[in-house]
Amino acid sequence: MKIKILRSQTNAHQEYSLPDQESTLLGALEHIKSSIDATLTFSAGCRSSVCGTCAVRVNGRSELSCSYKIKDGDIIEPLQYHSVLRDLKVDKHHAKETLRRSQAWLHESREASLSPQDEKRTETQTDCILCDSCYSACPVLAVNPDFLGPFALTRAYRYSTDKRENDVKEIIDHIQTNGVWDCTLCGECTAACPKGIDPKMDITMLRGTSVQHGYEDPSFSQISFGTPDFGGGGFGFDPNAGF
Amino acid sequence: MVDILVIGSGGAGLSAALAAKQMGASVVVAGKSYPTNSQTSMAQGGINAALGNVNEDHIASHIADTVKSGRGLSDEQMVRRMCGDAPHTIAWLDSIGVPFSRLDNDGVGTQSIAQRQMGGASAKRACYAQDYTGLKILHTLYDTCLKKDIDFLDEHYLLNLITKDGTIKGATFLEMRTGEIKQIDAKSVIIATGGYGSIYHGFTTNAYGATGDGIAAALRAGGSISDMEFIQFHPTALKHSSILISESARGEGGYLLNSDGERFIDELKPRDEVARAIFTQMQNGKEVFLDVRHLGVAKLMELLPQEVELCKLHEHVDPACELIPIKPVAHYTMGGIDVDDALEVNGIKGCFAVGECSNAKVHGANRLGGNSLLEITAFGKFAGENAAKHAIYASSKPADNTQLEKDKRYIQEIYTKKSTLNFYTHREEMGRRFYEDVGIIRNNVSLHRMLDEVIAMQTALSKMGIEDKSPTNNTNLTDFLEFTSALLLAPAIISSAIARDESRGAHYKEGFETQDDETFKKHIVIEWNKEATV
Numbered sequence: 001m002k003i004k005i006l007r008s009q010t011n012a013h014q015e016y017s018l019p020d021q022e023s024t025l026l027g028a029l030e031h032i033k034s035s036i037d038a039t040l041t042f043s044a045g046c047r048s049s050v051c052g053t054c055a056v057r058v059n060g061r062s063e064l065s066c067s068y069k070i071k072d073g074d075i076i077e078p079l080q081y082h083s084v085l086r087d088l089k090v091d092k093h094h095a096k097e098t099l100r101r102s103q104a105w106l107h108e109s110r111e112a113s114l115s116p117q118d119e120k121r122t123e124t125q126t127d128c129i130l131c132d133s134c135y136s137a138c139p140v141l142a143v144n145p146d147f148l149g150p151f152a153l154t155r156a157y158r159y160s161t162d163k164r165e166n167d168v169k170e171i172i173d174h175i176q177t178n179g180v181w182d183c184t185l186c187g188e189c190t191a192a193c194p195k196g197i198d199p200k201m202d203i204t205m206l207r208g209t210s211v212q213h214g215y216e217d218p219s220f221s222q223i224s225f226g227t228p229d230f231g232g233g234g235f236g237f238d239p240n241a242g243f
Numbered sequence: 244m245v246d247i248l249v250i251g252s253g254g255a256g257l258s259a260a261l262a263a264k265q266m267g268a269s270v271v272v273a274g275k276s277y278p279t280n281s282q283t284s285m286a287q288g289g290i291n292a293a294l295g296n297v298n299e300d301h302i303a304s305h306i307a308d309t310v311k312s313g314r315g316l317s318d319e320q321m322v323r324r325m326c327g328d329a330p331h332t333i334a335w336l337d338s339i340g341v342p343f344s345r346l347d348n349d350g351v352g353t354q355s356i357a358q359r360q361m362g363g364a365s366a367k368r369a370c371y372a373q374d375y376t377g378l379k380i381l382h383t384l385y386d387t388c389l390k391k392d393i394d395f396l397d398e399h400y401l402l403n404l405i406t407k408d409g410t411i412k413g414a415t416f417l418e419m420r421t422g423e424i425k426q427i428d429a430k431s432v433i434i435a436t437g438g439y440g441s442i443y444h445g446f447t448t449n450a451y452g453a454t455g456d457g458i459a460a461a462l463r464a465g466g467s468i469s470d471m472e473f474i475q476f477h478p479t480a481l482k483h484s485s486i487l488i489s490e491s492a493r494g495e496g497g498y499l500l501n502s503d504g505e506r507f508i509d510e511l512k513p514r515d516e517v518a519r520a521i522f523t524q525m526q527n528g529k530e531v532f533l534d535v536r537h538l539g540v541a542k543l544m545e546l547l548p549q550e551v552e553l554c555k556l557h558e559h560v561d562p563a564c565e566l567i568p569i570k571p572v573a574h575y576t577m578g579g580i581d582v583d584d585a586l587e588v589n590g591i592k593g594c595f596a597v598g599e600c601s602n603a604k605v606h607g608a609n610r611l612g613g614n615s616l617l618e619i620t621a622f623g624k625f626a627g628e629n630a631a632k633h634a635i636y637a638s639s640k641p642a643d644n645t646q647l648e649k650d651k652r653y654i655q656e657i658y659t660k661k662s663t664l665n666f667y668t669h670r671e672e673m674g675r676r677f678y679e680d681v682g683i684i685r686n687n688v689s690l691h692r693m694l695d696e697v698i699a700m701q702t703a704l705s706k707m708g709i710e711d712k713s714p715t716n717n718t719n720l721t722d723f724l725e726f727t728s729a730l731l732l733a734p735a736i737i738s739s740a741i742a743r744d745e746s747r748g749a750h751y752k753e754g755f756e757t758q759d760d761e762t763f764k765k766h767i768v769i770e771w772n773k774e775a776t777v
């Protein structure tokens with residue numbers, strides 16, 4: 001079995017031959033590093049889909065290395081919209097900054113009576129492992145690097161619906177600029193999430209809450225119907241974008 | 244110079260950082276990955292607190308269960324502190340927004356938090372968030388750290404602690420991105436770097452990074468380490484991938500079956516007993532399975548959704564209608580940095596250790612499920628407070644650059660050294676051999692054999708090195724450094740196990756199958772350049 005991995009030093013895909021047996025991509029990467037090529041660089045942690053360290057792109061799609069089973073001819077590349085530090089290892093700082101900018105936390109805690117229904121409301125959202133798969137899949141980031149992106153907005157939603165939050169407006173105030181209204185609701189994030197989270201729906205819900213707090217869709221308020229300029233990068237899914 | 248340097252960004256490190264910040268100290272958290280990547284994310288089952296939300300429970304019962312499971316090696320005062328603080332800790336976690344699973348009882352605050360049965364517990368005591376308890380606590384702590392503006396230094400690999408006259412002055416790090424060796428000066432240091440389960444490479448539920456770096460650094464800097472021979476084997480990891488299936492699967496009613504379809508042990512006994520029973524079945528040529536089929540699809544998806552997915556993915560087994568093949572593997576290390584009642588490292592003033600890397604003597608010879616998340620949060624806060632108090636009166640004169648220069652030379656040597664032996668092969672070998680010879684059932688022949696092996700490996704280390712000479716983002720280098728940490732701790736584990744000629748908790752030795760309180764109701768403490776002493 002052969003797979004190709006994008007190497008940063010040469011900016012070319014390097015082919016590796018692997019034993020013909022079932023293996024996770026992470027198993028394959030470990031095998032390459034320990035016995036074929038010690039310079040291949042990637043990040044990994046728990047092997048069980050929960051630490052969020054090992055997301056990459058396989059044939060253009062975000063995948064966790066530890067849960068993806070490799071196939072002959074697979075092409076492995078780093079996440080998009082992250083600066084590549086080396087090979088498959090990316091800098092996650094810019095993406096993580098969105099959590100700080102969106103202030104996705106409990107602002108003012110109050111005592112509440114929570115039920116199983118309350119738990120269910122954000123059970124899936126709180127399964128987020130911050131693997132950045134959704135961020136890599138989001139086409140808005142191709143044109144607006146300051147967009148808060150899917151995982152930060154999902155997290156903002158999760159706190160905004162928490163009965164223990166006494167200051168929902170504070171959350172809503174921080175997701176207006178480069179936030180909920182900049183999303184195109186294309187659903188790429190939802191398709192990319194390894195945990196089955198639906199950021200598109202969460203963003204839609206946050207728009208509703210924003211309206212309740214007196215905000216409105218700026219594209220309507222400015223009566224601007226012009227189409228945004230996507231710089232020729234294409235709005236659809238382009239596996240080579242970012243390179 | 245920062246007041247508090249926290250090394251390690253898992254649940255213990257983040258709890259400590261929040262508490263220290265709350266006390267008004269300046270805090271920096273340095274970790275070798277990103278905060279939410281840590282081992283804490285893998286804790287599934289729950290966090291213990293005697294809330295009594297489901298059935299009658301008392302803090303005294305929590306203390307008694309913990310002490311009983313510790314087989315005489317728990318420090319009752321520390322256990323009392325941890326268990327007594329548990330309800331407050333849950334209230335604190337609830338107040339910052341941890342999304343606990345809930346009961347339908349109209350309770351206010353923590354009163355509606357659901358609690359489940361875990362092994363060795365006399366009540367339903369483990370608060371949980373489905374089977375993602377660690378993940379959800381960790382992420383909520385991280386969100387709160389962002390709120391409180393805690394500074395993070397990611398991808399900082401700990402090289403050495405800096406001490407002067409037995410007092411902590413800071414630490415040196417390899418900044419993994421740039422390759423720069425740097426010194427961080429601090430008035431107090433909190434080590435929260437996790438355990439050493441990854442010595443059992445390939446035979447552990449632990450993440451790759453659980454190589455005991457902080458424990459090795461504490462040992463090198465003059466700190467004591469203790470109880471290193473006590474390694475908990477989790478009864479139910481997936482047979483082929485060693486991926487964890489939570490104890491809550493048995494707590495919720497799962498059975499253990501051998502290949503004859505027979506049950507062979509009370510599944511809710513403490514982990515050491517269940518792991519040994521499974522291992523004995525395997526030694527007798529039987530396969531062992533976890534059976535949760537009778538729980539039904541709906542209950543499985545409600546209580547153990549993560550488990551169901553992992554079984555399908557890694558074993559091609561659907562737990563709703565098939566048996567899950569399992570084996571016991573290394574899961575948690577009870578031993579670690581020896582600390583006093585304030586979690587201050589014995590041997591290094593102003594340096595604190597908390598979480599799996601420390602031996603606060605709450606778990607003793609065998610940890611109860613649900614007590615590790617409690618330790619990292621309750622004691623994490625305690626360590627943060629104590630470190631902040633220490634910083635108030637600590638000298639603000641920074642250390643010179645002796646250690647820094649030494650570490651620069653050390654890393655330079657690794658770069659220039661020619662590598663003729665592949666350390667990855669030895670890492671693999673060490674994991675397998677540790678599982679076989681320093682595993683669930685030990686004997687003095689196997690232990691001595693492995694000690695010889697480890698000493699030979701330490702000698703061979705001079706021929707091992709890195710093939711990747713890149714100065715930046717060199718994971719070959721950090722893998723190598725992690726291997727050297729594990730190799731430093733390996734003889735400490737084995738010689739402690741050799742010295743303990745008895746069986747107690749997770750340490751079970753053939754030829755010495757009983758607990759010998761007269762000789763061995765004590766801790767084996769190891770210091771640098773001194774022989775293991777009982």
